[in-house]
Amino acid sequence: MCESFSHQPLLGAIMSEGYVGSKLYRIRHSCAHIMAQAVLEYFPEARIAIGPPIEDGFYYDFGLPRPLTEDDLAQIEARMKAIIKAKVPFTRREVSAAEARQIFASQPFKLELIDGLEKGGMDEYGNKTAEAPVISTYRQDTFEDLCRGPHVENSREIDPSAIKLMSVAGAYWRGDAEREQLQRIYGTAFESKAELEDYLRRLEEAKARDHRKLGVELGLFTFSSLVGKGLPLWKPKGAILRDTLERFLRQAQLDAGYLPVVTPHIGKLDLYHTSGHYEKYNDSMYKPIDVDGEEFMLKPMNCPHHIEIYKSEPRSFRDLPLRLAEFGTVYRYEQSGELTGLTRVRGFTVDDAHLFVSPEQLEEEFIAVVKLIQYIFEVMGFTDFRARVGTRDPLKDKYVGDPALWDQATKAIIDAADKVGLNYFVAEGEAAFYGPKLDFIFRDVLKREWQLGTVQVDYNLPQRFQLEYMGSDNQPHRPIMIHRAPFGSMERFVGILIEHFAGAFPVWLAPLQAVLIPVADRHVEYLQGVAKRLRAVGLRVQVDDGKERMNNKIRLWQGQKVPYMLVAGDRDAEAGAVSVRLRTNEDLGAMPVEDFINKVRAIVENKSQALV
């Protein structure tokens, strides 16, 4: 896989349908204006930039004389509430560019926006527009802002108890890292206090599920500043989870005709000159390592290595499709400010595969890949997902290759999506530079969207590496490559799993599937015998022979989200049974060990999400 999966949850990236222009949207937009008024009263010298509504609230960017503090936010919020309570009307008027310049004479950012509006071709958010729009302003109370609206008619439509300022952050003017960095105040607003409280509760819930917190609590992974930031260290429990996922995927791929390969973590710089990645992406590659006068790179992707395997022998049309798969660890120099937990790291393992296919095989192979990914998601219990077809943006020229080939590949992708009945949408401009792609976007239990796997069609690398196969016509032909990674990266995928399941993994994935808890010391021996039987059928179990009392052990293991706690005392030992307690608090009572084994084996084999 050469093009990155996105690292961000897509929250906010996709505005919900019907949101733009809705009452909530207008409330938030008006809150942004009221906030700007409050800030201007607080800092009369403030330079105001832009302040739109966003998916979860609104923000406004300011140039201020000093950094804002928590205390400032509280005061600004209090002032906002006072303005709202004053029931101020919002009035719109249309002005000429000259009038606008007069109104905003002391606001340099606004003047720049007016220039853009006057020239046309760009709106106040820097988005392209067809022609010069009408310039309008909105006024409430003492504050007038350059704005196309819409707004509430009167601040009485806003519930002052349903707004809250959330945080301050740096943000570049016009999103340009070369330009001045402003202070952005994020706030949120809802139609009612209850909705605001519900939103804050959801934030708390997300925080409680944060994989960075749970990962440490559950002993899955750790980081070391001595090893380096963005370089996760997998502890035994995390490694078991990850390994279980890998074994599952490896088997599914073997069944689908993929062939395993293994390649080294470094490669010569020339390899990346040939692939073209160095020229385009050396900013995010680690610097070359000099070895005896030759330069080696830590590999930022696996494709070139796999291509060299393709090229290692003459290929015939009979060899195609050739599907090479590897859990390939790659290293990318991510900016330090962008590193987060497992979802954005500097070293990670891609569940990668490259399919070398003939043009005639493209659609069929593409469909097979999509079906494989659907199957994998189904097993994972990821039912709530949709797919995004990333096509080229005809207005941009960042793409390589023949437009006719692009059209052909895009058509192949859309046809494939239609044929397998995929829930998809088309996103223009979301293609990789070398070809169109299909991304899978998963919605977790908290309704947050995450980009997972991706499938990409590539005409570029086969050409750059002069790939060929001998056709049935005894003529050389160029294969097409499909890059694909169902999980995206093991690190990121595990991070998402942790948050989705809140650490309570399905039994087949749980690092520890059952803990055996003796009522008293004299039952340890019996349970060790039981543990042996459970391990013999491949279950991951542990006898807790610590000196804690049974009640405390139950409490601790329940916190570790171990699916089953098997308690045994005199009665159980005598009956050859265990008393089964689930992490959900449910007590199944005593059952013969054999029954427990049969029950759990079936659950593990079916990769069932259930505990009983």
Added chain:
RNA sequence: GCCGGCGUAGCUCAAUUGGCAGAGCACCAUACUUGUAAUAUGGGGGUUAUGGGUUCAAGUCCCAUCGUCGGCUCCA
């Protein structure tokens, strides 16, 4: 990389205006032998992230570095 916040025992957090670094949990020891979410008592544990500086005196103030959090930018 940039802007801002944070960094005290393994974890969660205390420590007036700069004035002897503490608690709970965890850990270790001893006793208790327990039937479904914390048994009791005792003990050990710190160069307050690291390195400089100001001061009679720094966890507290200043600078740098590292890490981390919220964003921005980037993301093959």
